[in-house]
Amino acid sequence: MSQVPRNKILIVFSSETSDTTKKDILSKIFVQIEKERLNDNIIKHIQWETKYYRAELDLYVDQYDTLSEWIKELLSEESTPLLEVLAGVIVIDDADITEHKGKFDQISTKIHDDSFLLRCINSEKIQDSQDEVLNDVLETVHLGSLGTVNEFGEKLGIERIKEILDTHAWDQDVVELLQDDQMKRHRTHVEDIDAIVKKLEEAKLQYQDLSATEMKEADLYALEIAEEIARSI
Amino acid sequence: MSHLKYMLLVSRQGKVRLMKWYAPLSSKAKNKIMSDLTSLVLSRKPKMCNIIDYSDHKVVYRRYASLYFICGISSDIDNELLTLEIIHRYVETMDTYFGNVCELDIIFNFSKAYDILNEMIMCDGSIAETSKKDILTNVSMMDSIENNDNLDRVLS
Missing domain, CATH: 1.10.287 (Helix Hairpins)
Structure with missing residues (x-):
């Protein structure tokens, strides 16, 4: 049984994502990260604050050349300790990932029940048809959405990611009410x-x-x- | 007349934030309903009908921001549109109480969310009160009693 708190977020970009876009996305989600730390692959002690609590979380930033290889690596035996301490996984890739649905399903069963699995799309061209296929395995967030709220009052883009982080059941050890x-x-x-x-x-x-x-x-x-x-x- | 069987509040991430059962059901049956309806409702497209047939009864749901309010009703007794109104009234009341209610408010003040629901709907699933003003007055009264108790504890 791991004693390491489950407060790590793994955020992974496809190799096609430029450094500027990467930094831009990270700085928009985690506004509290200093500019010079945005290049790091591991960013520790990020203070996440809502009106009810303050949580300390760590961010693991990764990049892959091929998604299937990365998934294979994540599902391997060596990655089990990592999966156990993950509060969530965010995959940022504009490519069609519907063929990997089964693999993502495996990831969702390997991470903790409370942990989240998200896929973010940066391009505005991607159609919603992919979302529907993946819907029951992971939620898709369109980062390029126009506005921050849709017709149902649901938050979009970066605001939705922030909302997921806000409502996540963080480990008691890292939360200060x-x-x-x-x-x-x-x-x-x-x-x-x-x-x-x-x-x-x-x-x-x-x-x-x-x-x-x-x-x-x-x-x-x-x-x-x-x-x-x-x-x- | 309305006799709800249950009310569930499920987040877009599939987490059950609130549940209230008005009909006697076993834990197994409750778990089955929760898991079935979570995947069923979340997979529906926004423009789809808000009323669905499920098992031996009907399910009426409505989406507010990242939350889905799901009610189980008896096909022969309940009115689907009235159920949608009940859900809306509940959301409106919480909205007034919390001031633009969000998922986080419900997570951290779940007892208040239950209090408001209990003021609206009786334990058999029928409507107890429809007046938002009266519900909020009663909940405020509960709050002030609770605050007085806390103050007494402080001053004693």
Whole structure:
């Protein structure tokens, strides 16, 4: 049983993809990666943040000459430890990969149930017919889609990849819930509330003393305290 | 009158995000329904009909962004269009509660998603409340009770 967290994303490009396109795609998905790290094949400690959590993930960037060879290598015995720690695989290739459907099916059974398998197309010319064939094995994302949302409100292109990463069930070890931070803020708030409650108690005693002698003065004092507390809240 | 058999919320990636069963079914039957419908609904093209025959009943589904809302209904009792309206009302209510609800909101606040559904549909699958305002008032009331409990715990 592997102790390495399942937080690695394998992103693989076809050999036809230029370095510029590669960097462009990577920088659009992982905006937090510094420019100089975009050339690396392994980019570690990427902070992925949503409104609910922050996760640390590693990116493995690969390139292949022939898809069938790469798949064969990935399905080999030596790659099993890698497959076990993969949170997802993203294949970026404009070529028709429908003939490899069966092999992709094998990859999807070898990676963890929660891990995702995506195919991205950079060209706008590719028809949706390929998507339908591959649909039950992997999701196809069209990077060159016009707009970020379709008629069903579904995110497209880079935004869809980000959404998949956002909703992925990351390993507990690499996730930090932002609610914990909010709890810390809440605790500071509680300290403020304590101070307000103390102030109210003191004011109550002061008001009781005043109201016994001068009613108008006591009311003014109560109003002043109320405004002060409202300001502090 | 509507008597849902179940409601499932499935993501585009085939992950079941929420499930509510209104008819007594064995775990095996539930698993079969989930796995069958996930592949069946996800493989359908966008322009295809939202009502399909499945096993001994009908399935009505509607897609909102990356989520599919799937309901099992009895062919002889339920109205398909009313079921689509129920789904839409549920989404609208969640949208108001969360403010443009997304899959992530449901993952991290699944208990609220269930609370809203429970306010809308009774345990036998019939509609309990159609007013969005009343549902949200009740859920807000639950929230304030919960917050008061938390505050009491803090102040005690």
